[in-house]
Amino acid sequence: MATPGGNIFPKWTNSLRVVAAIGGVGVAVYAGAVITFGFSPQATDIGYAPVQPVPYSHALHAGKLGIDCRYCHTSVETAANANVPSAQICMGCHSNVTLPEDRRSRIALVEQSFKEGKPAIEWVRVHDLPDYAYFNHSAHVRRGVGCVSCHGRVDAMDVVYQSQPLSMQWCLDCHRHPEKHLRPLDQITNMSWAPPGGDQVAYGLELKKQYGIHPSQDCSTCHR
Ligand code: HEC
Numbered sequence: 001m002a003t004p005g006g007n008i009f010p011k012w013t014n015s016l017r018v019v020a021a022i023g024g025v026g027v028a029v030y031a032g033a034v035i036t037f038g039f040s041p042q043a044t045d046i047g048y049a050p051v052q053p054v055p056y057s058h059a060l061h062a063g064k065l066g067i068d069c070r071y072c073h074t075s076v077e078t079a080a081n082a083n084v085p086s087a088q089i090c091m092g093c094h095s096n097v098t099l100p101e102d103r104r105s106r107i108a109l110v111e112q113s114f115k116e117g118k119p120a121i122e123w124v125r126v127h128d129l130p131d132y133a134y135f136n137h138s139a140h141v142r143r144g145v146g147c148v149s150c151h152g153r154v155d156a157m158d159v160v161y162q163s164q165p166l167s168m169q170w171c172l173d174c175h176r177h178p179e180k181h182l183r184p185l186d187q188i189t190n191m192s193w194a195p196p197g198g199d200q201v202a203y204g205l206e207l208k209k210q211y212g213i214h215p216s217q218d219c220s221t222c223h224r
């Protein structure tokens, strides 16, 4: 996760820019740096799905029950980071929804965390960019990029997994051709939205013009 505002792009990248510019000459140096800094498994592993401390299911809550993403991820439109909800948000329902005896234990940690404040539920991070890469949720969801473009059909996942590579190439592919992903601002969390007429590129190009979308490809946009 990037530290907001911090200057955290390490010095070695300056030399890498040169290496990249002169092509093959510095391959060994470059490969070493990639292995050291660019290959954290969370940042590249499609399908990474860590076991969570509570068997919370998006398929049930966001899918079947139809709860909007922003009910829990409240900061996603206003901040760089999307928050994970506190036990309090869960208990807004679960103090009324009583699970049957044989499944009671599944919610025990949430109840305990709510009552005592401790232990906080230690959700395991699924998506995690290296610290030298800066990402910002609000800059995307307020400009017409929906959750599904980057996280897949979360509303069908019992356990959240990483559905996209989160590589630099992946970021740049969309920054070059955002029309493949743009949607109206009121459909950001709608996982099954489809463009009217079915032609995403034509529709996306129209929105791109209307919203004045020009994603940056400057190094300093994502490495600051
Ligand atoms: C009722 C609350 C709730 C709702 C509604 C909800 N989420 Fe979540 N979300 C959570 C919790 C709790 C976690 C942490 C546990 C986990 O990863 O399953 C989480 C984790 C995530 C993660 C993984 C975060 C990481 O660690 O990288 C993503 C992505 C995500 N949610 C996207 C969505 C999307 C998209 C929607 C709407 C379709 C949504 N969520 C709706 C509660 C919610």
Ligand code: HEC
Residues within 6 Å of the ligand: 054, 055, 056, 057, 060, 061, 065, 067, 072, 085, 089, 090, 091, 092, 093, 094, 097, 098, 099, 100, 103, 106, 107, 110
């Ligand atoms: C809008 C209401 C609502 C909210 C908010 C909510 N839940 Fe639920 N949850 C439900 C309902 C309804 C069920 C299904 C109850 C049943 O199966 O009888 C459920 C079921 C569950 C179950 C049991 C699933 C199973 O396999 O039996 C768990 C665990 C759970 N919720 C965790 C959470 C957590 C953690 C949060 C907060 C991140 C949360 N819930 C937020 C309504 C909610």
Ligand code: HEC
Residues within 6 Å of the ligand: 001, 002, 069, 070, 073, 076, 080, 081, 082, 083, 084, 127, 128, 129, 130, 135, 137, 140, 141, 145, 146, 147, 148, 149, 150, 151, 166, 188, 189
């Ligand atoms: C343009 C791609 C993109 C879009 C759109 C997007 N996310 Fe993410 N999301 C990411 C990336 C990349 C990360 C990892 C960020 C990091 O490690 O700094 C992430 C991380 C998360 C996390 C973990 C906490 C965090 O902020 O690191 C949650 C929760 C989450 N996203 C939910 C959502 C929800 C809900 C939506 C839609 C309202 C959404 N995201 C839209 C790319 C995206």
Ligand code: HEC
Residues within 6 Å of the ligand: 129, 133, 134, 135, 136, 139, 140, 143, 145, 149, 150, 166, 167, 170, 171, 172, 174, 175, 178, 181, 212, 213, 214, 215, 216, 221, 222
């Ligand atoms: C699915 C499309 C898509 C993907 C994937 C994507 N972006 Fe973006 N990004 C956009 C769009 C669209 C904008 C908004 C451009 C505008 O406002 O003109 C944007 C804006 C940004 C901004 C804000 C720039 C500013 O001027 O403040 C940052 C930072 C950013 N993206 C970083 C990333 C990173 C890092 C990744 C990969 C982890 C990524 N993006 C992946 C489409 C995408």
Ligand code: HEC
Residues within 6 Å of the ligand: 013, 016, 017, 020, 033, 034, 037, 038, 039, 040, 043, 044, 129, 130, 133, 166, 167, 168, 171, 172, 175, 216, 217, 218, 219, 220, 221, 222, 223
């Ligand atoms: C749209 C966002 C974005 C832009 C623009 C961008 N990068 Fe990156 N870059 C990333 C992300 C995200 C990663 C981390 C990828 C990973 O973890 O696999 C990364 C990783 C890197 C790495 C580490 C090695 C690697 O390839 O994984 C280097 C070096 C790098 N970037 C240099 C640059 C240079 C030089 C530029 C300008 C020409 C640039 N980046 C522009 C998002 C971006």
